Amino acid sequence: MIVVHHLNNSRSQRVLWLLEELGLPYEVKRYERDAKTMLAPPALLAIHPLGKSPVITDGDKTLAETGAIIAYVIETYGQGRLIPPAGTPERLRWTYWLHYAEGSAMTPLLLKLVFTALPARAPGLLKGLVKAIAARAQSGFVDPQLKLHLDYWDAELAKSAWFAGPDFTAADIMMSFPLEAGAARAGAGSRPRVKAFLERIHARPAYKAALERGGPYDYA
Structure with missing residues (x-):
C-alpha cells in the first residue's frame, strides 16, 4: 500500500x-x-x-x-x-504542465514568500534597510514576474476548461498548488478563469x- x-x-x-x-x-x-x-x-x-x-x-x-x-x-x-492518450496534443500539454507547475510557476511564488517574510526576520537595527531592499526586489522583479504568470494561466484556461484540454487530468492536480498559492499571495483569484478553475477543483468530491x-x- x-x-x-x-x-x-x-x-x-x-x-x-x-x-x-x-x-x-x-x-x-x-x-x-x-x-x-x-x-x-x-x-x-x-x-x-x-x-x-x-x-x-x-x-x-x-x-x-x-x-x-x-x-x-x-x-x-x-x-x-x-x-x-499518447501521441496526442493533449498528452504533450499534460507533460508540459506537469513540469511547469514546479519549475517556472513556483519560482516567483517562492520569491514572493521569502521577500514578504524577510523584514520580520531581520535584526532590529537592519529592519528598515531589509524592508526597503525586499520592497524593491518585489516591485522591480517578483511582482512583474507574478503578473506575467497569472496572466498566462488565465489566457491558457481560456483555451479549454482544464490545463491539458477539455478533460480533467493529473495536470490540473499539479497546477492546483501554484494557483492556490497564487490566489493567497499574489491576487490570482482576481483572474476570472483562474477563479473559476479553483472553484471547480474545490467542488470535486475527491478534493474534499x-x-x-x-x-x-x-x-x-
Whole structure:
C-alpha cells in the first residue's frame, strides 16, 4: 500500500487528492511544520535525505517530488485514467504542465514568500534597510514576474476548461498548488478563469475527501 508522508499546508495535499481521484487505498503519516520557522520537522529526514514533503513509500520504493510521484502513480496504478492518450496534443500539454507547475510557476511564488517574510526576520537595527531592499526586489522583479504568470494561466484556461484540454487530468492536480498559492499571495483569484478553475477543483468530491484525510489546508 502507498504511504503518503504528508506535511500540513504543503504540496503533498495534491498527492492525497490524486489518490482519491483514482480510488486507491493509501495510508497517511502526518508531519507538522515548526510553528516559528514553518520548516518540515527533522523526522522527515528519516524518510528522504532532503527531509521535505511530499514523499511516498510503496513497498520498497521511496519517491519524492510531486511531479515524479504523480507520474509514478499514473503509470503504475492509473490504468489510463487522468492522462491523455499518447501521441496526442493533449498528452504533450499534460507533460508540459506537469513540469511547469514546479519549475517556472513556483519560482516567483517562492520569491514572493521569502521577500514578504524577510523584514520580520531581520535584526532590529537592519529592519528598515531589509524592508526597503525586499520592497524593491518585489516591485522591480517578483511582482512583474507574478503578473506575467497569472496572466498566462488565465489566457491558457481560456483555451479549454482544464490545463491539458477539455478533460480533467493529473495536470490540473499539479497546477492546483501554484494557483492556490497564487490566489493567497499574489491576487490570482482576481483572474476570472483562474477563479473559476479553483472553484471547480474545490467542488470535486475527491478534493474534499483528500482534505478530510490530510487535515487543515490553508489554501483550500
